[in-house]
Amino acid sequence: MSKERDYYFEQYQDRKMKKWAGFYLSEHTAMIEKEKKRQPTKKKTQMSWIEIDAVLAQAFQNQVEVMIQKEELDCEGNYGADIVGMIQGHDELGIYVDGHKIGYDEIRHVQFR
Structure with missing residues (x-):
């Protein structure tokens, strides 16, 4: 090795994680912040099939939005x-809501919007 190269490595101080901090893209940091703020959806009451069927039938007949x-x-x-x-x-297997197919057995709770 040359003397100049030896001198460089003797004087070099690694900045550790500081040097990598600039590599986060703004999209990554925005996504991380969004995940931190996201609140989990609350568990709604389990409805019986009779209740679910009644709400779905009424919503379909009256063209009402459902959740x-x-x-x-x-x-x-x-x-x-x-x-x-x-x-x-x-x-016979489910319903179609805004392009999503939802099986009848997948529905936990349904209500009018």
């Missing part, structure tokens, strides 16, 4: 955001 909580938990044990919209159709 549906699915019986589905994320990896942290929280319920996802409600699916909100008009019932566009149905079949």
Whole structure:
């Protein structure tokens, strides 16, 4: 090694994590802040199939928006955001709400918006 190179490494002080702090993109930091602020969706009461069917039938006939909580938990044990919209159709397995197919057995709670 040359003397100049030896001198450089003798004088160099690593800044550790400080040197990596500038590599976060604004999209990453915005996403991290959004996740910190996100409140988990509250668990709504489990409705019976008779109650669910009555609300869905009335909403479909009167073209009223519904809010549906699915019986589905994320990896942290929280319920996802409600699916909100008009019932566009149905079949023997489920309903269609704003492009989402929701099986009848997936519905935990439904209410008018």
